Amino acid sequence: MKIAKILPLIIFIIFLNTQFFLASSTQTQTHNIASFGARPDSQTDSSKAFLAAWNSACASPAQSTIMVPQGKFMVRTAIKFSGSGCRSSGINFVIRGSILAPSDFRVLGSSSTWFEFESVDGVTISGGVFDGQGMGLWTCKRSGKGGCPPGVTTLGFTNSMNIIIDGVTSLNSQLYHLVINGCKNVKVQGVKVSASGASPNTDGIHVQLSTDVTILSSNIGTGDDCISIGAGTTNLWMEDISCGPGHGISIGSLGKELKEPGVQNVTVKTATFTNTENGVRIKSWGRPSDGFVRNVLFQHLTMVNAQNPIIIDQKYCPDHKGCPGQVSGVRITDVTYHDIQGSSATPIAMNFDCSAEYHCANIKLVDVQLTYSNRRPASSSCTNVKGLALGIVEPKSCL
Numbered sequence: 001m002k003i004a005k006i007l008p009l010i011i012f013i014i015f016l017n018t019q020f021f022l023a024s025s026t027q028t029q030t031h032n033i034a035s036f037g038a039r040p041d042s043q044t045d046s047s048k049a050f051l052a053a054w055n056s057a058c059a060s061p062a063q064s065t066i067m068v069p070q071g072k073f074m075v076r077t078a079i080k081f082s083g084s085g086c087r088s089s090g091i092n093f094v095i096r097g098s099i100l101a102p103s104d105f106r107v108l109g110s111s112s113t114w115f116e117f118e119s120v121d122g123v124t125i126s127g128g129v130f131d132g133q134g135m136g137l138w139t140c141k142r143s144g145k146g147g148c149p150p151g152v153t154t155l156g157f158t159n160s161m162n163i164i165i166d167g168v169t170s171l172n173s174q175l176y177h178l179v180i181n182g183c184k185n186v187k188v189q190g191v192k193v194s195a196s197g198a199s200p201n202t203d204g205i206h207v208q209l210s211t212d213v214t215i216l217s218s219n220i221g222t223g224d225d226c227i228s229i230g231a232g233t234t235n236l237w238m239e240d241i242s243c244g245p246g247h248g249i250s251i252g253s254l255g256k257e258l259k260e261p262g263v264q265n266v267t268v269k270t271a272t273f274t275n276t277e278n279g280v281r282i283k284s285w286g287r288p289s290d291g292f293v294r295n296v297l298f299q300h301l302t303m304v305n306a307q308n309p310i311i312i313d314q315k316y317c318p319d320h321k322g323c324p325g326q327v328s329g330v331r332i333t334d335v336t337y338h339d340i341q342g343s344s345a346t347p348i349a350m351n352f353d354c355s356a357e358y359h360c361a362n363i364k365l366v367d368v369q370l371t372y373s374n375r376r377p378a379s380s381s382c383t384n385v386k387g388l389a390l391g392i393v394e395p396k397s398c399l
C-alpha cells in the first residue's frame, strides 16, 4: 500500500487517540460522602465528610461530582465551601437524600449560614432536601422573651459565579432559605421552599448585589417574602413562580443606607400568589438614600386573595425610628404591571405610596383586573405617583 493511501488513516488514528486522551483527562470524578465517613442515620455528624469530599474534589482540575446518597445525614456545624485554592473546573453536588440541621438551635448558635459557598465558580446543586428544623428557633422568637440567636440561613452563595441550583427542596429554615449575595450568572430552577406561614424571617430566596440571576419554576411557601430583592440586583428574571403562604415578591426594603447601589431590570413573569400578604411589592425606608429602582416588569400574574396585590410603599419605618423627615430618597421609575388578574383580600387592590421628594415616575398599568374578595369592587390609592393606564384597568386607575 502506498503511504499516500494510508496517511489519512494514520492521521485519523492519531486524531482518535487525542480525542480519547482528552476525554479521559476531563472525565468526571465522583466523591461519595459515605466514603469520607458520612452516615445516613440522622445522628452521626457528617460535617467533616462534606468538607473532606469538597477538598478532595478541589484537589484536581477535573470536573467532580460529590454524591450524597439516599438517607438522612445530620450536619451539626456550619460548613464553608471555599473556592479559594480550589482547582476544580466544576463541582456538581448530586443529592439523593436529606441533610438535617440540629433541631436544637443553640448547636449552630451564632453562625450565619449553614451551607455557605464562598468565591466558587461552577458549582451545581442537584436535588436533595435541606431540612433546617427551625421550629425551635421560631418558637423562641415568637415567645418574645428574647435571648434567641438570629438563626442561620440554610444555603448561601457569596461572591460566586456560574451557579446552578436545580430541584432542591428547602424545609423549615431557621432564617432565610437561600441567599444569593454578590454573585454573577446564577440559575435557580425547580426549587421547592416550605415553612410555616407563621415562621419569622424565613424568606424563600433573597438576592442582592448580584447580576444575571434566573429563578424558574419554583414553588415557595414560607413565613416571610417568597423572594426578596435587595440593593444592587440587576438583570433578575423570575418565571413560573408559585408563592403562598408568604409575603409575596418584594423589591426591598431599599434605601436604608445613604449610599446604596440600585435595582434594575427585574422581571416577574407568570406567577401565582395565594393567600399572601402582598403580591408584588416595592418597599423603601422613609429616609435619605441615593438608591433607585428602574425597569421593572410584572407580567401575567394571578392573585388569589392577596392582601396587597400591587403595592409601592416608600414610608417603611419600623417603630418610627431613624427616619428623619419620613421621606425616601429612593427613585422609582419605569415599572410596568401587565396582565394582573384575581382577587385582593383587602379593599385597596393597588396602592402607590411614593416619596414626597422623588415621585414614582412612568408607572404603567396595562390590563389589570382585581376584585375585592372575588365579588366586590376594589379601589386604588395614589400618592406622589405619575404614570398611565392602558387597556382594561379595574379598579379604576388613580394614576
Ligand SMILES: *[C@@H]1O[C@H](CO)[C@@H](O)[C@H](O)[C@H]1NC(C)=O
Pocket: 235, 236, 237, 265, 267
Ligand atoms: C435584562 O435582563 C435580562 C435577563 O433577565 C437580559 O436578558 C437582558 O439583556 C437585560 N436587559 C438589559 C438592557 O440589560
